[in-house]
Amino acid sequence: MAKKQFKAESKRLLDLMINSIYTHKEIFLRELISNASDAIDKLYYRSLTEGNTGLSRDDFSIRLEPDKEARTLKIIDNGMGMTKEELEKNLGTIAKSGSLDFKTEMEKKEDVDIIGQFGVGFYSAFMVSDKVTVVSKAYGEDVAYEWESTGADGYTIKDCEKEGNGTEITLLLKADTEDENYSQYLETYQIKNLINKYSDYIRYPIQMMVEHQKLKEGTENEYETYSELETLNSMIPLWKKNKSELKDEDYNQFYKEKFYDFTDPAKVIHTNVEGVVSYTALLFIPGQAPYNYYTKEFEKGLQLYSSGVLIMEKCADLLPDYFSFVRGLVDSQDLSLNISREMLQHDRQLKAIAQRLEKKIKSELLSMLNTDREKYVEFFKNFGLQLKFGMYDKFGANKDAVKDLVMFYSSSEKALVTLSEYVSRMKPDQKYIYFASGESTDKIDKLPQTELLKDKGYEILYLTDDVDEFALQMLHTFEEKEFKSVSSDDLEIEESKEEKEAAEKQAEESKDMLECMKEALGDKVAEVRLSQRLKSHPVCLTAKGGLSIEMEKVLNSMPVDQKIQAERVLEINAKHPILETLNKVYGEDKEAVKKYAKLLYDQALLIEGLPVEDPVAFSNAVCELMTK
Ligand SMILES: Nc1ncnc2c1ncn2[C@@H]1O[C@H](COP(=O)(O)OP(=O)(O)OP(=O)(O)O)[C@@H](O)[C@H]1O
Numbered sequence: 060m061a062k063k064q065f066k067a068e069s070k071r072l073l074d075l076m077i078n079s080i081y082t083h084k085e086i087f088l089r090e091l092i093s094n095a096s097d098a099i100d101k102l103y104y105r106s107l108t109e110g111n112t113g114l115s116r117d118d119f120s121i122r123l124e125p126d127k128e129a130r131t132l133k134i135i136d137n138g139m140g141m142t143k144e145e146l147e148k149n150l151g152t153i154a155k156s157g158s159l160d161f162k163t164e165m166e167k168k169e170d171v172d173i174i175g176q177f178g179v180g181f182y183s184a185f186m187v188s189d190k191v192t193v194v195s196k197a198y199g200e201d202v203a204y205e206w207e208s209t210g211a212d213g214y215t216i217k218d219c220e221k222e223g224n225g226t227e228i229t230l231l232l233k234a235d236t237e238d239e240n241y242s243q244y245l246e247t248y249q250i251k252n253l254i255n256k257y258s259d260y261i262r263y264p265i266q267m268m269v270e271h272q273k274l275k276e277g278t279e280n281e282y283e284t285y286s287e288l289e290t291l292n293s294m295i296p297l298w299k300k301n302k303s304e305l306k307d308e309d310y311n312q313f314y315k316e317k318f319y320d321f322t323d324p325a326k327v328i329h330t331n332v333e334g335v336v337s338y339t340a341l342l343f344i345p346g347q348a349p350y351n352y353y354t355k356e357f358e359k360g361l362q363l364y365s366s367g368v369l370i371m372e373k374c375a376d377l378l379p380d381y382f383s384f385v386r387g388l389v390d391s392q393d394l395s396l397n398i399s400r401e402m403l404q405h406d407r408q409l410k411a412i413a414q415r416l417e418k419k420i421k422s423e424l425l426s427m428l429n430t431d432r433e434k435y436v437e438f439f440k441n442f443g444l445q446l447k448f449g450m451y452d453k454f455g456a457n458k459d460a461v462k463d464l465v466m467f468y469s470s471s472e473k474a475l476v477t478l479s480e481y482v483s484r485m486k487p488d489q490k491y492i493y494f495a496s497g498e499s500t501d502k503i504d505k506l507p508q509t510e511l512l513k514d515k516g517y518e519i520l521y522l523t524d525d526v527d528e529f530a531l532q533m534l535h536t537f538e539e540k541e542f543k544s545v546s547s548d549d550l551e552i553e554e555s556k557e558e559k560e561a562a563e564k565q566a567e568e569s570k571d572m573l574e575c576m577k578e579a580l581g582d583k584v585a586e587v588r589l590s591q592r593l594k595s596h597p598v599c600l601t602a603k604g605g606l607s608i609e610m611e612k613v614l615n616s617m618p619v620d621q622k623i624q625a626e627r628v629l630e631i632n633a634k635h636p637i638l639e640t641l642n643k644v645y646g647e648d649k650e651a652v653k654k655y656a657k658l659l660y661d662q663a664l665l666i667e668g669l670p671v672e673d674p675v676a677f678s679n680a681v682c683e684l685m686t687k
Pocket residue numbers: 090094095098136138139140141149150155156157158159174175176177178179180181182225226
């Protein structure tokens with residue numbers, strides 16, 4: 060059976076092409092400039108391979124000519140140009156890319172960086188134009204041709220006059236509508252803007268006559284307008300320059316201009332990778348967290364360039380969430396682009412780049428930690444919270460990637476320390492990494508539960524962010540050491556045999572009294588017991604099981620209906636005179652002990668920073684005691 064070819068409804072296809080591929084109309088300029096750059100590249104390649112053409116890189120340029128009166132924008136290049144056949148083939152066949160053919164045929168990968176590959180970019184001109192006219196003269200030919208089209212209705216080609224080789228494209232812009240302002244593409248500032256955004260690193264100068272004002276000679280306040288040919292693009296991307304040529308100031312200035320920051324970056328990472336996927340990355344760790352960093356509005360991502368042309372403003376897939384603070388860009392020639400250049404066809408290459416970047420960022424941060432502590436602490440104050448979120452997020456899937464980077468305040472060092480530093484200072488028989496949670500380091504430092512541990516010389520990590528305890532719980536252990544809250548029921552610190560026996564004896568003696576207290580408190584607590592961990596404070600509240608009182612506070616502060624309660628334990632200081640009083644009163648008046656139980660429970664709540672359930676009853680009970 061003979062195979063039949065598909066037919067296409069070319070009008071419909073062109074319409075689809077023009078209106079459905081791109082989300083932003085403004086990219087038409089990027090596409091036409093990329094074509095001009097390709098045309099120049101082709102001629103430059105020829106000059107390299109054929110020799111004696113008398114052409115050098117400096118002879119090439121791309122010109123833009125907006126004309127408000129005629130409502131036209133011209134894009135002119137002195138590149139390879141097109142013959143009549145090429146005009147037919149390339150601009151008359153949808154999805155025919157002369158550039159791709161050229162790239163495939165090219166023998167050597169000289170200093171040429173062809174951008175086009177799909178054969179559709181040109182048609183984006185119709186998103187903003189009613190009519191497109193292309194006048195082109197191929198290099199080495201005598202005749203020029205004019206191709207003209209108003210879009211879906213087809214095109215015409217005729218002979219015409221043109222000086223020199225190259226292509227001149229004239230766009231007759233559409234009339235403005237309520238939703239769309241096409242006139243903006245004739246404004247100098249907008250053209251500059253678009254070049255800056257998408258085509259800043261095209262390797263040939265993109266030039267335009269720009270009007271300026273100057274003081275009229277011989278006058279003091281009379282101005283006159285003059286025009287000057289300006290190059291709008293910076294051409295050589297900073298990241299393509301040799302690292303040895305670049306100074307800190309160059310990077311800092313580039314960062315501040317490109318990413319609109321006032322502060323110098325804390326760290327610059329400039330890396331060139333050759334391999335299965337080759338790329339250059341220029342990354343910055345900001346010196347300060349952006350004002351919206353910890354809000355929903357903040358969008359992570361790196362700029363993505365392919366052959367110097369901006370493909371994506373914020374490519375989120377290049378950064379893991381815990382490094383979302385990193386700004387910068389990646390430039391790679393090896394990406395499989397989607398036809399609109401807005402998305403990537405395959406994310407395999409992207410994933411490979413992302414993985415390497417993640418490793419690189421981590422190693423740079425670790426080196427900052429080891430060589431410039433002050434700077435790292437400053438960095439951590441800005442972005443540490445994000446790292447800790449990263450440890451907790453996705454059920455701890457990334458905990459190993461960040462655990463070496465997180466810091467907590469240390470009771471003994473009075474500064475931020477890493478987990479590995481804590482472990483290196485642990486006592487030989489110390490089983491756990493101790494931590495205490497609270498609103499601020501000052502408040503935690505005053506917590507009764509921390510007293511004994513500090514007294515015995517144990518270091519405690521003070522957790523002040525809501526996520527901290529959850530993050531540590533996700534981590535579970537660090538260098539095989541488990542974490543233990545100072546409020547958990549058994550701290551397992553070393554006790555002498557005598558201390559142990561004395562404690563057991565005391566507990567036995569007070570058993571009935573403690574049960575009576577528990578009865579008075581009902582469901583509020585799971586247990587009332589004596590505590591050896593307290594020093595000067597009479598009581599404290601601790602928790603049994605996995606949920607601590609701090610976690611209870613955090614969970615209950617979230618906007619959900621359900622209230623969660625930790626299994627609370629009221630601990631009475633075994634060394635405090637209050638125990639003697641309680642035992643004495645218990646012998647005389649059991650009802651009085653019940654009242655004391657409630658009072659002590661309320662005190663413990665206050666110390667813990669929790670609300671007293673019935674403040675009036677509490678205040679009355681205090682008064683009653685005073686007036687006894
Ligand atoms: N200014 C130009 N000078 C010479 N040839 C051009 C010019 N503009 C377009 N062409 C030719 O027309 C072809 C089609 O251009 P078009 O922009 O549609 O696709 P492309 O650039 O090849 O690919 P892409 O869709 O990836 O941009 C090009 O491949 C090129 O051969």
